[in-house]
Amino acid sequence: MAPVPDHPFVTEVPTRWLDNDQFGHVNNAVHYQVMDTVINDWLQAQGFDPAGDVVDLVPESGCRYHAEISYPDRFVVALSVARLGRTSVTWSLELSRASDGVAVATGHVVHVFVERATRTPVPIGGSLRAAMTSIARSEQA
Template structure:
């Protein structure tokens, strides 16, 4: 079996969003339930996309669909930790891209979990892939390391 990729460091990510944990995020063992990691990924990516002007809240022209996702767990976190979600560009295509996310607990320098969201932009009416415009492409390129 190949060696496992070690967790990333904060310096491996281009942008950060700070997210609180909630008491309800803990599972019976007192750490974040696995599904919470995906909710943190989704929140951090969506907040960044909204701030960068890449996300149409109305969905009248285009929609951003998550077509693949994944997560590697390295360590535990739980309430009342503050999570710092690091974002970076993994891949950029014509109408699709992958955002990689590292979750950091409080002031820790090493990620406790890392994952990705692969997304595609589709036309709201057609549901077919639509090329990214120059502004969205430039915003995403800003996440490149």
């Protein structure tokens, strides 16, 4: 899979039979699950431990739907960092159908990194910040 402009990380996520709703397409709520999965898979691949002392909370998310997708098609998900702050990151995602490349949805998710016990925001640093910078949109790099 080739990078999508402004989204340097691209992966595929299969749809499942149970994702289809009574209208014969993947239910809108599944799009959020796909975005969450891609972001958290990417974070864990960078060494982030979701069971550790620091967790990532979601204070904001959004999704705009452009076209339907149905099982057994696959989502192609392009991910980038739209904004990297001191303790938060805004992810940008584009979801398309693998079968024909048609854009299905665009979304964003904001993560704030906090101490698990106190919920106090903590700076994003070290290798995780470097990894996020590596997939930042050109205006963020």
